[in-house]
Amino acid sequence: MEKYVFSEEIAKALQDMGYETLTKVQEAVIPLVLAQQDIIVESQTGSGKTAAFAIPICEKIAIEQKNPQALVLTPTRELALQLKQDISNIGRFKRIRCSALFGRQSMEIQKRELRQRVHVIVGTPGRTLDHIERENLNLKEVRYLIIDEADKMLNMGFIKQVEAIIKVLPASRITMLFSATMADEIQEICQKHMNNPTKIAVDAENSSLENIRQGYYQVAEAEKFKLITKIIYSQRPDSCIIFCNTRDKVEDVFGKMKQQGYSCGILHGGMEQRDRITSIHDFKRGEFQFLLATDVAARGIHIDDISLVINYDMPLEHENYVHRIGRTGRAGHVGAAITFIAEDEIRTLHELEEYVQYKIPQQEIPTGAAVAAGKLIFNERARLAPVLKADISEKLNRQITRIRINAGKKTKMRPGDILGAITAMSGINGSDIGIIDVKDTCSYVEILGDKGNQVREALSTTKIKGKVHTIKGVGFNNR
Numbered sequence: 001m002e003k004y005v006f007s008e009e010i011a012k013a014l015q016d017m018g019y020e021t022l023t024k025v026q027e028a029v030i031p032l033v034l035a036q037q038d039i040i041v042e043s044q045t046g047s048g049k050t051a052a053f054a055i056p057i058c059e060k061i062a063i064e065q066k067n068p069q070a071l072v073l074t075p076t077r078e079l080a081l082q083l084k085q086d087i088s089n090i091g092r093f094k095r096i097r098c099s100a101l102f103g104r105q106s107m108e109i110q111k112r113e114l115r116q117r118v119h120v121i122v123g124t125p126g127r128t129l130d131h132i133e134r135e136n137l138n139l140k141e142v143r144y145l146i147i148d149e150a151d152k153m154l155n156m157g158f159i160k161q162v163e164a165i166i167k168v169l170p171a172s173r174i175t176m177l178f179s180a181t182m183a184d185e186i187q188e189i190c191q192k193h194m195n196n197p198t199k200i201a202v203d204a205e206n207s208s209l210e211n212i213r214q215g216y217y218q219v220a221e222a223e224k225f226k227l228i229t230k231i232i233y234s235q236r237p238d239s240c241i242i243f244c245n246t247r248d249k250v251e252d253v254f255g256k257m258k259q260q261g262y263s264c265g266i267l268h269g270g271m272e273q274r275d276r277i278t279s280i281h282d283f284k285r286g287e288f289q290f291l292l293a294t295d296v297a298a299r300g301i302h303i304d305d306i307s308l309v310i311n312y313d314m315p316l317e318h319e320n321y322v323h324r325i326g327r328t329g330r331a332g333h334v335g336a337a338i339t340f341i342a343e344d345e346i347r348t349l350h351e352l353e354e355y356v357q358y359k360i361p362q363q364e365i366p367t368g369a370a371v372a373a374g375k376l377i378f379n380e381r382a383r384l385a386p387v388l389k390a391d392i393s394e395k396l397n398r399q400i401t402r403i404r405i406n407a408g409k410k411t412k413m414r415p416g417d418i419l420g421a422i423t424a425m426s427g428i429n430g431s432d433i434g435i436i437d438v439k440d441t442c443s444y445v446e447i448l449g450d451k452g453n454q455v456r457e458a459l460s461t462t463k464i465k466g467k468v469h470t471i472k473g474v475g476f477n478n479r
Contacts, residue, residue: 009091010055010058010090013094022048023047025202026049028041029049029053029200033057033176037174040179040190041176042182043202050148051086053146053178054090055090057087057120058096061091061094063096065141067138069120070121071123071142072148073145074124074149075149075152076152076296077104078280080102081102081277081280083100087120091119095446096119096120097117098119098121100123101121101131103127105273107130107136110136114131124158128161128165139168139169139170140170143174144175145166145169146177147177147189149178149179149180150177150179150186151186151319154183154186163189175194175197177197180319211333212325212329214336214339214358214361216341216349217362217365218341218342219341219342220343224312224340225256228310230371231310232290233374234366234370234371235374237336239286239303239305239308240291240306240308240309240310241290241306241310242290242291242309243295243310243324245295245315245316246294247269247270250267250294253292262290263290263382264291264292265279265283265288265291267283267292269296284389286387287388295320306328307328307333309324310337310338310339310340311325311339314339314340314345314349318351318356324337400448401447401451401455401456402444402445403444403452403455403459403472403473404471404472405459406442406469407442407469408439409441410440411465414438415436418438418443418445422445428455432451433446434446434448452473459471
C-alpha cells in the first residue's frame with residue numbers, strides 16, 4: 001500500500017478494513033484507473049477485483065457533484081448488494097453515497113433514493129435500464145462504467161441490456177470490464193465500446209486453488225444426506241456452504257438438517273429479497289453454521305473464513321464449480337471443498353478436472369468410529385452460544401454516530417440547513433460530518449469520529465430553519 005498516496009479519508013478506511021498489501025489484480029488495475037485508461041481484466045474469483053476498481057474510483061469521486069459519476073453493472077442482486085457495501089466502506093469517510101438498483105425491491109423506494117445526491121450506482125442490467133427508461137436516473141455525468149462478471153451476464157442473457165445502457169452513457173467515460181472468461185460476444189463489446197483498452201490477465205491469489213483441499217465422494221442420490229452427516233461430524237467445520245442445483249433441493253436438504261437439529265439457514269432465488277439479505281447477513285455474523293444455497297450464493301458472498309464447501313449436487317457448469325469452491329480458502333485461509341458424484345457423473349468429473357487442471361482425489365467414507373467420536377465433540381460445541389462476528393461495515397460504523405432529526409422535505413429541510421447548523425457549533429467542521437440524508441418526514445446525519453455525542457447534545461437545543469427539532473441517535477454506534 002505504501003507505493004500509493006491515497007487521500008486521508010480513503011487511506012483511513014483501507015487501514016480500518018485491514019488492507020496491508022495489494023493483490024495482483026489491484027497492483028495492475030489501480031494505476032491504470034488513476035491514469036484514466038480503459039481496461040479489460042480477466043481474473044478469477046477471489047482475486048480482489050472489487051477493491052481494484054472501487055479504491056481508485058472512490059479516490060476520484062467529486063463529493064459535491066449531485067449526479068452519479070460511476071455506474072457498476074453486475075449480474076445478481078446479491079452481488080449488487082455486496083458491491084454497494086464494499087464501495088460504501090471504502091468511501092465511508094469521504095462521504096461517498098452508493099445506491100444499489102435491483103429487482104424485487106420497490107421502484108418507488110429506489111426512485112426516492114435517486115433523487116438524493118448519489119455518487120455511485122451499482123445495478124443489475126434490467127432494473128438499471130428500467131430506471132433509465134422511466135427517466136429516474138441521470139447518467140449524463142457518469143465518468144466511469146464498470147461491467148463486472150461479464151461472463152455471468154452473458155450466460156444470464158443480459159448482454160443486450162448492457163449494450164442498451166452503454167448507448168446512453170457519455171462517450172468520454174472510462175470503461176472497465178471484468179470477466180473470468182472472454183467469450184466472443186464479450187470481446188465484441190470491448191471492441192465496440194472501449195477506447196484502446198489495456199488488457200490485464202491476472203490469476204487469483206490462489207490461482208491453482210492451492211488454498212483449497214478438493215475432493216469428491218462417489219455416492220448414490222439416496223445416500224447423500226447420510227454422507228452429509230458423516231462429513232459434518234468427522235470434519236466439524238466452523239462454517240459451511242452446501243450447494244444444490246435447485247431451490248426445491250435446497251428446501252428439502254434444509255428441512256432435513258433442521259429436523260436433525262443443525263444450525264442452518266437458506267438462500268435461493270425464490271426467497272423475498274429482504275429474507276435473502278437477512279440470511280446472508282446472519283451467516284456472515286455466525287448466527288448459524290450451515291448455509292444451504294443455490295448458485296445465487298456462488299457470487300456475492302464474500303466471507304474470509306468459510307472452512308468447508310460441499311457440492312451436494314454436481315454443478316451444471318464447470319465455471320460454477322470454480323465460483324462455488326472459491327467461497328472457501330480466501331484471504332490466506334486454507335479451506336476444503338467436497339463434491340458428491342453419482343456413478344453416471346464420472347465422465348463429467350473428468351471434464352471438470354481438465355477444466356480446473358487438477359485431478360480431484362476421491363475420498364474414503366468416514367469410518368463409524370471417526371463419525372461417533374466426532375459427533376460427541378460436535379454436540380458439545382453445539383451447546384455453546386455462537387461467537388458472533390462483526391463484519392467490516394459494522395467495525396467502520398462504530399466510528400460513526402447517526403442522528404435522526406424530526407424534520408424532512410415536507411417541512412422544506414435541506415442538507416445545507418443541517419450542515420450549516422452543525423458546522424456553526426464550536427469545535428465542529430465539515431470534515432466531522434458524513435452523509436446527510438433528507439427524507440420526506442425526517443433527516444439523518446452521520447457524525448464521524450468521537451464528536452457524535454457532542455453534536456447530538458448540541459442539536460437538541462439548536463434551531464434549524466428557526467425551530468428546535470426532536471433529535472434521536474439511531475443505528476451505527478448508537479445500537
